[in-house]
Amino acid sequence: MKNKTLLSLLIGASAMLSSQSQAVTDDQKVILDLLQSNAKQDSLSYDVIESLTTEVGARYAGTPAADKSVQWAQDKMKALGFDKVWVEESKVPQWTRGDLTAAISGPYPHKVVALALGGSVGTNGKELKAEVVEFASLEALQAAKSGSLDGKIAYVGYRMERHKDGHGYGDAVGARVAGASIAAEKGAVAFLLRSVGTDTNRFAHTGMMRYSDGIKKIPAVAISNPDADLLENMLKREQPVTFSLTTSASGPTGKTATIANVIGDVTGSEKPNEVVTIGAHLDSWDVGTGAIDDGIGVGITLAAGHYIAELPQRPARTVRVILFAAEEIGLWGAKDYVEQHKGDMDQHVIGAEWDFGNGAIYELTPGVGAEALSEVRSFAEYLAPFGVGMSDKNDAKGQSDMSALGEAGQPAINFSPDGSDYFDYHHTENDTLDKVDADALKINTGIFTAFAYWAATSETNFRK
Incomplete structure (x- = not known):
């Protein structure tokens, strides 16, 4: 606490009682x-993000930085007053990005900004050059005839739409996930994708x-939105357009890497075995510093645990913060x-995640x-x-990692924040601390x- 002690805030808060529904007690x-x-x-949640992005930075699963983040998280939880902190380890397949050079090689040569998709194979350091065939969507690629792409590079140019709730991502991401194999099945030697993002950077x-x-397995690469525009403008000229890719050492290594969930408890005073979970994922992609995805979630949940740990009286149930490993590569943690x-x-009472x-936050869905x-x-x-409304739906399973717990029976609350700019930075070099909305962060930290x-003081059985 920077200005006032919890005790003085507690005394002052007694004057703020409202006349809302009595199911939330006075x-x-x-x-x-x-x-x-x-x-x-307070600025604690922001300070946590600053610490993570400065002292660790990008932390892709299986890298030394990911290992460093595990120790960082344990140290931070202990410093913030969690009374039980531990890790749970497992293994994941290891992948390396390697270097990438991409260019439109003809008829008008241009360098292109591109990133290999996670899990993609490379070109073994050799240049791969071929003619580009354009498809408006994944469905159009699926409809292509077998053999029609022999020796060619398939390109899907679907442009993601911007929405407050981020639902445009679901419409766009299918091509990123499945496009390479569908293209290869038609004979393609590589797969290009307009980046799944809403920015014009x-x-x-x-x-x-x-x-x-x-x-x-063929190389799978995303290109920036401006470069996708450039490629499409060239394709409109109705003459062959060729593209070249060169990557070194990219691809699955055939090895496994150790990952670890980092878990911290603020132990309940009466029902310590009943657990309320709040979570985020600790890993990030190997680009940017992972400030928004998911440094924000790490900052919010660690700050929430700290504030509750400092209360004069602990809640009845345990509050557990779970920093999940390897979310980005498939919810492994x-x-x-x-x-x-x-x-x-069955002792996991209810959970929520920020990812x-x-x-x-403008809405909650139970x-x-x-x-x-x-x-x-x-x-x-x-x-x-x-400013938080309640959805008329009752189907939340938990975001991202928490969905695995939801499928296993844990009740959930999904909080919906304004994500209008989220996919401007998502999975890019531009996911950095300066993009975090510090004012919204304080509001969201308070809500979490x-x-x-x-939930930890409620006597409700959220399963019934």
Whole structure:
């Protein structure tokens, strides 16, 4: 705490009791108001992001930086007052990016800004040059005849749309994930993709792709949106356009790497075995510094745990912060967490994750039992003055990693922040600290802290 002690804030918060639904008790409101006030006055969540991005930076699974982030997270949790901190390790396939040179080689030569997609094979240091065939969408590529792309490079130019809730990502990402194998099946020697992003900056967006079994593996590369425009302008001239790629050492290594979830508990005072989980993923892509994806989530959840740990009286249930490993390459850490905790998953009361957005939270969506809905509605009423509405749906499973816990039976709350600019920076060199909306971060930290405390003091069985 930088200006006031928790005790003095607690005394001051007693004057802030509101007249909202009594399902959130007056005693809870005192502390909830305290936690909200604390988060708004403090810069802890931002300071955590600054520390992570400065002292560690990009932390792709299986790299020395990822290992460093695990130690960083343990040290940070202990310093912030978590009374139990540990790691749970597992293994993942290892991939290396290698160097990449990309260019439109004819009829009008231009250098191109590009990034290999995660998991892509390379060219073994040799130049791969071929004619480009354009497709408007993944569906158009799928409709191409077998053999029609022999010796060619397939290019999908679908442009992602900007939306507050980020749903344009779902429409665009399918080509990134599956395009290479579909192109190879038609005879292509490489696959190009307009970056899955909403920016107009000249940098590319990486992200995971998958090869289908039994189909030749070909290089898969995303190019920046301005370079995609350039390529398409050239293709409009109705003459052959050739593209060249050269990569060194890129591709699966055939080895495995150790990853680790970092877990910290603020142990409950009465029901320590009942766990409220809040989470984020600790890993990032190997570009940028991972400030927004998912440094924001790391900052919010660690700050929330700290604020609750410093309360004069711990909540009844345990608040657990899980910093998941290897989310970017397929939720490996989350899946391992479920496996390691399958014997006590019924003690996971409810969970929430931050892994999307940069603006303020505007909506919550529950995923709870019918009887528990009234309790969630009461909490939503408490959050209404902060601009948060409640969805009429009740189908939340948890974002990203938390979805694995949701599928295993943990109830969830999904918080929806304004993600209008999220995909301007997502998976790029431009995902850096200066892009974080510090004002929205304070609001969101307060909301996550309030959620964790409310759920940890509630007597509700969120499964019923």
